[in-house]
Amino acid sequence: MCSGALVSVVYSIFLAAVLSACLNGTANGPSTPAGPAVEPGTPVSLDSRQLEAVVKGVAAKLDTLHSLQFGAMYAARNSRGIVAACGTVYRRDPQGMAGMANSYVGVLTGSSAHPEFVVVGVGASPQDRREVDNLCHESGATGSGALPR
Numbered sequence: 787m788c789s790g791a792l793v794s795v796v797y798s799i800f801l802a803a804v805l806s807a808c809l810n811g812t813a814n815g816p817s818t819p820a821g822p823a824v825e826p827g828t829p830v831s832l833d834s835r836q837l838e839a840v841v842k843g844v845a846a847k848l849d850t851l852h853s854l855q856f857g858a859m860y861a862a863r864n865s866r867g868i869v870a871a872c873g874t875v876y877r878r879d880p881q882g883m884a885g886m887a888n889s890y891v892g893v894l895t896g897s898s899a900h901p902e903f904v905v906v907g908v909g910a911s912p913q914d915r916r917e918v919d920n921l922c923h924e925s926g927a928t929g930s931g932a933l934p935r
Contacts, residue, residue, distance in 0.1 A: 824924040827862030827870060836861075836894055836901050840871050843903030844890050853878045857887070861894075862926035869894040871903065872922035886910060889918040891927070 859873035909915035
């Protein structure tokens with residue numbers, strides 16, 4: 787039987803590979819022989835439908851016993867039109883006290899009328915947050931606001 791830590795590491799590696807394939811536009815590996823694992827994008831603002839999709843996607847990924855408060859959210863579009871979104875979400879305990887900060891990363895899919903957010907990773911531990919933050923940095927989804935247009 788696998789330990790929880792081993793399963794978490796394998797899952798994190800799998801999610802990083804999925805994000806890399808999505809952002810590079812291929813499911814069979816990178817299309818270029820060398821370079822960053824994730825194609826950097828240009829920062830973009832998310833519209834209200836995209837913001838709602840991110841919130842729904844992250845909320846579905848996290849347990850529903852705690853209320854969520856979203857912090858800054860950033861997004862970037864790569865040359866293939868793939869939009870990666872990153873941010874921070876805070877869980878509150880049942881008494882409403884501020885809880886743990888979690889970083890998240892994922893990609894927007896679907897149409898502009900019906901966007902969906904596929905969560906690639908959520909970083910709860912310090913190491914997981916570093917990994918998620920690195921993916922966000924590599925994708926370019928850092929430092930620009932994601933206010934609705």
